[in-house]
Amino acid sequence: DLNILDTLVINGYFEFTITTSQIEIIAFASISLNPFGTLAITGLLRINSSGLVAHIGLSLGASFGADVGLKFTASAYFQINTTGQSQSFLIPGAATVTIAPGLRIHVEGEVEFLGFAKASGSVDFQITNTQISLEFRVSFFIGFLAFDAYGFAAVYYDSNPGLVLDLAIQATADAAVFKISAGGRLKLNTTDVVRNGVAANTFALALNGQVKILEVLKFDASFSIVISAGEWVLDARASLDFFGILTLAAVIHLESNGEFDITLDGNVLLGSRSFGLEGNFHFRVLNEITD
Numbered sequence: 347d348l349n350i351l352d353t354l355v356i357n358g359y360f361e362f363t364i365t366t367s368q369i370e371i372i373a374f375a376s377i378s379l380n381p382f383g384t385l386a387i388t389g390l391l392r393i394n395s396s397g398l399v400a401h402i403g404l405s406l407g408a409s410f411g412a413d414v415g416l417k418f419t420a421s422a423y424f425q426i427n428t429t430g431q432s433q434s435f436l437i438p439g440a441a442t443v444t445i446a447p448g449l450r451i452h453v454e455g456e457v458e459f460l461g462f463a464k465a466s467g468s469v470d471f472q473i474t475n476t477q478i479s480l481e482f483r484v485s486f487f488i489g490f491l492a493f494d495a496y497g498f499a500a501v502y503y504d505s506n507p508g509l510v511l512d513l514a515i516q517a518t519a520d521a522a523v524f525k526i527s528a529g530g531r532l533k534l535n536t537t538d539v540v541r542n543g544v545a546a547n548t549f550a551l552a553l554n555g556q557v558k559i560l561e562v563l564k565f566d567a568s569f570s571i572v573i574s575a576g577e578w579v580l581d582a583r584a585s586l587d588f589f590g591i592l593t594l595a596a597v598i599h600l601e602s603n604g605e606f607d608i609t610l611d612g613n614v615l616l617g618s619r620s621f622g623l624e625g626n627f628h629f630r631v632l633n634e635i636t637d
Contacts, residue, residue, distance in 0.1 A: 358387075368394030372437060388423075390435045390443060397428035399445055401435070406455065420455025430475075448474040463488040476504040490521045498542050508537035512544055528555035549573040563588055578602045591615055607632040 358375025373389035388403035403423040427433055427445045435443045454468030467484035479500035486493045497513035516529040530553040535544040554568035564587040571580045580600040587593050592614055599607040609630045616623040 368392060372435065390437075392433065392435070397430070399427045399429060399433040399435075401425050401443055401445055420453070420457070422453040422455075423451075425450040446474075448472060477502045490519055492518045500541070502537060502541070506537045506539045508535070510535050510537065510541040510544055512542055523559065525558040526556070528553075530554070545574065547574060603635055605633055605635050 358373065360375075361372040363370040369392070371389065371391040373387070375387045375389075376384055377387065378384045386403075386405045388401070390399075390401040392399045401423060402425075403421070405421040406419065425445045426449050427447045430447050432447065433445050435445075437443065449472065451471040452469070456464065456466035458464045463486075465484070465486045468482065469484075470479075470481045472479050477500050479498070481498045483496035484494070493515075494517075495513075495515045497511070499513070500510045502508055502510065511532060511534040513533075514529070514531040517526070518528075519526040530551070533544045533548065533550040535541050535546055535548050538546050540546055550570070550572045552568070552570040555566070557565045565585070567582075567584040569580075569582045571578060578601070580598070582598040583596070585593070585595040593612065595611045597607075597609045599605075607630070610628070612627045614623075614625045
């Protein structure tokens with residue numbers, strides 16, 4: 347053990363192997379950092395004529411930070427392999443660690459602040475000989491607000507180079523007076539092949555949301571646009587409910603070739619449907635192009 351002023355305590359297992367052809371280091375250690383708690387570290391390193399291979403891992407226990415009003419559960423690792431092929435470390439009494447060619451950084455976990463706010467998520471960053479990619483998922487909750495985002499982004503430099511994005515976000519708020527729910531998704535692929543489920547040479551954006559005030563005033567809306575093969579299509583919808591007295595709904599469809607279809611419907615109700623005054627209206631304007 348290594349004890350530094352009763353604040354930092356390190357203990358673990360370290361193995362060094364040095365031969366005429368390579369250097370290899372395997373290390374397992376735990377670090378106690380007062381007053382936060384204990385974290386565990388794994389280190390693997392190999393250097394030989396083929397290149398450099400390394401893995402550094404870090405994990406925090408569920409009680410880490412509890413004494414200072416924080417609560418962490420997290421793990422992270424850094425990997426690099428310059429040999430051009432997968433490399434493995436045989437660790438006595440533990441699972442074999444295999445490292446793919448390239449560079450990879452991965453972080454995931456959860457943190458809680460004084461019991462009233464919480465965040466969790468993961469991030470994965472990777473570089474290979476054909477692409478640079480980032481994949482993430484993040485959630486956050488505080489009071490009446492909840493937020494969630496996830497996505498994938500990559501730059502490819504293989505035989506079909508280009509950029510690919512697939513990003514989504516969702517947010518909700520639930521308070522005594524109002525409720526809000528909104529979300530959206532963006533997809534982009536500038537390559538000539540399907541990547542990560544996104545069609546080739548495509549841009550697509552979709553948004554939707556709902557607002558409720560005192561459960562009597564309600565508003566819904568959605569919007570989407572898709573661009574592919576030099577053409578685009580736009581669709582939008584919106585509806586409004588005002589105390590059940592007035593309801594409106596609109597639908598819009600537009601295409602780059604000049605076609606469109608626009609519809610507006612409404613209802614007015616004074617009293618009840620069995621005994622009251624009610625009126626409806628409907629408007630539609632469209633243009634269809636036929637060959």
